[in-house]
Amino acid sequence: MPIQLHDDSPRLAIPDRAESIARMKIDRATWAVRAFSRYDRAAVMKIARAVAEAAHQAAQTYAEWAVRETGMGVVEHKKLKNELSAHPLVDFYEGMDLVNPRVDPARKMVEIPKPAGVVLALTPATNPVSTLYYKTLLAVLSRSAVIFSPHPMAKACCNDAAVRLEAAAVAAGAPAGLIQCIEEPSVPLVQALMASPKVQVILATGGSPMVRAAYASGNPAIGVGPGNAPVYVDPDTDQNAAAKRIVDSKSFDNSVLCTNESVLISLDQDRSRLERALRANGAHICNEAEVAKLRSWLFPEGHLNTAAVGKSAVWIAAQAGFRVVPSTRILIAPVEVVGLDEPLSKEKLAPVLAWATVGTFERATGMAQMILRMSGAGHSAAFHGEDPQKAMDFASALPVYRVVVNAPCSQGAAGFATHLAPSFMIGTGYAGRSSVGENIGPQHLVHWTRLAWNSDAAVPMGDFTDVRAPFDGPSAPPPAAPRPVTLAPAPAPANDAGMDRDMLRQLILQELRELTRGQS
Structure with a gap:
């Protein structure tokens, strides 16, 4: 059995x-x-x-x-x-x-x-x-x-x-x-x-x-939790620089990082400038027929076709039924709406980027909120622009814990193009039903045991200068002030981390009881 x-x-x-x-x-x-x-x-x-x-x-x-x-x-x-x-x-x-x-x-x-x-x-x-x-x-x-x-x-x-x-x-x-x-x-x-x-x-x-x-x-x-990062490009920023960052990010490792951009949002007034910049940096902008083919192949019955995950843009286009030049780095699919009715606005883990345009910055922020309510809450978003107030408003409105500014989101949210902690675990916090919201x-x-003395000034704490920490070998030198003093090392124990043989035997027996408990 x-x-x-x-x-x-x-x-x-x-x-x-x-x-x-x-x-x-x-x-x-x-x-x-x-x-x-x-x-x-x-x-x-x-x-x-x-x-x-x-x-x-x-x-x-x-x-x-x-x-x-x-x-x-x-x-x-x-x-x-x-x-x-x-x-x-x-x-x-x-x-x-x-x-x-x-x-x-x-x-x-x-x-x-x-x-x-x-x-x-x-x-x-x-x-x-x-x-x-x-x-x-x-x-x-x-x-x-x-x-x-x-x-x-x-x-x-x-x-x-x-x-x-x-x-x-x-x-x-x-x-x-x-x-x-x-x-x-x-x-x-x-x-x-x-x-x-x-x-x-x-x-x-x-x-x-x-x-x-x-x-x-x-x-x-x-x-x-899953990513589904919206990326906003403001008209006041260098469109070529923003396009290069986005294409570099979306094509990196064929977009398998959950921090990659999922839906591009820009303003109607800026569409032609941004489109030229995206094309110049290796993006293929799909026409209406290609978007329909891409949607049908990538999301059959509304669910992601996992065969696309981590594959190249050229391969995906061929599978979807249209051809692109061999140098194509990502596929961009213009969409009219985002949300549950548009599967292309979901997380894709492939070099396919949905693109929606709106009339105002406020509507762009609202669209980003809608994308994250569908999927990706707590994860990441990206902002390309020069106005600090807009960046602040964008970040404050979104239920995410990382907003990458003027950097590729794939690498930036993971801490490799920003000063965030380098990480392959992106905490999505309470918004994303996770216990941690940071990288x-x-x-x-590590948890910390705290010895806390009586706060009454009349009760002395004691001098820890010569108190030894329980290490078996030499400790690192104490850090310089004003950091807390590091305890001195303890001498190596005479036997098995300070346990006598009877205590060690009891510990082993206890472990064996725990291991065999509940076996059948």
């Missing part, structure tokens, strides 16, 4: 072998976390740098592999995304200390960082290895362990990448089991993993059903 991975009802039966392998991965990750949580910051950053270097070195290999395995995207663009998810990601968080306790005498408070623990990370077929790189480094920087459940279409490249990064981490001193991947993912197995009591948090990137399943699992989850980073995998 198949064994259940968790106690909740209804139970999902999964094959014994798959269940056993998954259970062993969780156990390895659990023990890795216990060891890794006692590493000092210098050791953590050494491991993070080693992982980033291994990721960087294999960026081209996995870009080619991902395109070959999934049939989606552009190799050179996937290589760039892989590279941006390596050293630049570590560089961005270099100044964020998620390891050392902080002492704040003014507030009479000590803050101790606590890693999330075992992280279950879902990765999509659209950005498989770059997402794996990114989530691995988030886990390492937060002293957590990560187990990946890749999309079945990208399982081979993800498994190989996870093995490579794990080897680099272990070579740099990390405990074994820090980075693992499910070799043969299936829906029942993933659902069972998500409900495991030994998984502390789920990082859910993928389709809406899987994200909803993560939230319904009973475990804490950080999920992200997800390692800080979201």
Whole structure:
């Protein structure tokens, strides 16, 4: 009889072998976390740098592999995304200390960082290895362990990448089991993993059903919703510059990033200028007959034809029944209305951009609101213009948490063409039914224990100058004032993180009881 991975009802039966392998991965990750949580910051950053270097070195290999395995995207663009998810990601968080306790005498408070623990990370077929790189480094920087459940279409490249990064981490001193991947993912197995009591948090990137399943699992989850970014181009801006940014963004990796522009909105008075600029930058403006063919092929019965995801504009045009010049980078479909009655105004994950024109800026803002009410709430939007008041009004009116200004939205909202945090998890916040509204980073995998002293000035806090932090090795030097003082390191424990053998034996027995509880 198949064994259940968790106690909740209804139970999902999964094959014994798959269940056993998954259970062993969780156990390895659990023990890795216990060891890794006692590493000092210098050791953590050494491991993070080693992982980033291994990721960087294999960026081209996995870009080619991902395109070959999934049939989606552009190799050179996937290589760039892989590279941006390596050293630049570590560089961005270099100044964020998620390891050392902080002492704040003014507030009479000590803050101790606590890693999330075992992280279950879902990765999509659209950005498989770059997402794996990114989530691995988030886990390492937060002293957590990560187990990946890749999309079945990208399982081979993800498994190989996870093995490579794990080897680099272990070579740099990390405990074994820090980075693992499910070799043969299936829906029942993933659902069972998500409900495991030994998984502390789920990082859910993928389709809406899987994200909803993560939230319904009973475990804490950080999920992200779909994108459908409206982009407004104001008449007062450089039309060629705006067109170039939009075409560059929409064609990047054949538009598989959820941050790409979905519907272009401009004013009637500016249509001819913007159309010339878009054509000059490689866009094909569809005529009425081509729009009808494109709509019919791309949204049969109103639902996205997934065969289009990550494919080139030239290929999509051919499938839809019309021809474009080989240099075409994106297809632009002029539409009369947006909303539920116009499927082209939905998220497409392909280099196809709907285009609507209106009479006033106020109507453009209202149209952007309508697009986001249909899909993409909480995600992203883009604004091209020189008037700060219009930018403020546009951003204030829309239910999104990122508005990219005068930059390509695909890269800008993901933090690669702006100073937003670099991320492959775009939090959609309350508007998008997500728990986080910002770009997800390692800080979201750390909670803090706070020792808070009596606020009465007559009650002393005590001197923490010689108090030691529970590290097994040398800690990073304390930061300069005015940042809080960093505690000094503790000497290495004599045995097993300070536990005596009896305590360790009891802990193992307790773990075994938890693992066997509810099995059948």
